[in-house]
Each structure stands twice: as C-alpha cells, then as structure tokens.
Amino acid sequence: MGQAPAGEHAPYAYRPAEPAPLGVPLVPTGDPGVDALLGRLADADHLTTDGHLEVYEDVHRGLRDALTALDARPGPPAPPTAHGHRS
Known part of the structure; x- marks a missing residue:
C-alpha cells in the first residue's frame, strides 16, 4: 500500500490529542464538601473523553x-x- 497523497489523511494516521486540563479556575464556595466535589472535576482533565x-x-x-x-x-x-397556627 502506498501513502496517501499530500493533503489527504489515511484512516490509520488519525491520533486523538492527549488529555489536557481545560484551565477553568474553581472558586471556593465555602462549603468543604461542595469544594471537594468541584475539585473532583479536575480528575477529568487527565482522562480521555470516554472517562x-x-x-x-x-x-x-x-x-x-x-x-x-x-x-x-x-x-x-x-x-x-x-390565625395563630404554624404552617
């Protein structure tokens, strides 16, 4: 098999980009539990899209x-x- 002509991509030549951080800053909410959960979103930075x-x-x-x-x-x-009653 020959190579694909210039400007054309062979099907086997595709290589997806490596996972990379999006760089979205997280602003603390003041709730430690919520902040920990939001911090977990950074885990996705190191995974491929399917993860x-x-x-x-x-x-x-x-x-x-x-x-x-x-x-x-x-x-x-x-x-x-x-009427003096609590709801």
Whole structure:
C-alpha cells in the first residue's frame, strides 16, 4: 500500500490529542464538601473523553446529595399565620 497523497489523511494516521486540563479556575464556595466535589472535576482533565462521564455523574450525585441534605436539616420554626397556627 502506498501513502496517501499530500493533503489527504489515511484512516490509520488519525491520533486523538492527549488529555489536557481545560484551565477553568474553581472558586471556593465555602462549603468543604461542595469544594471537594468541584475539585473532583479536575480528575477529568487527565482522562480521555470516554472517562469524563463517570466523573461528571459522581460529582452530580454528590452535589444533589448535598442539596438534599439542606432540605433535611431542621431550620427555624415557621412564623405563626394570621390565625395563630404554624404552617
């Protein structure tokens, strides 16, 4: 087999780029758990594209759990209504 003519690429010549960091800065949220989850996104920088989904799903699950935990925490009592009952 001969080489592909100049300007044409042979099918076997394709080489995907190596994984590289995107360089997106992370701003701390002040919540150590959330900051750790967001920091995990940097793990995707060292994976090929097919490995990103696992990282994104893991971070999404963690953030969803953190939001759910906010709803589960007891907050201040509800203010009384006009009828003197709490809602």
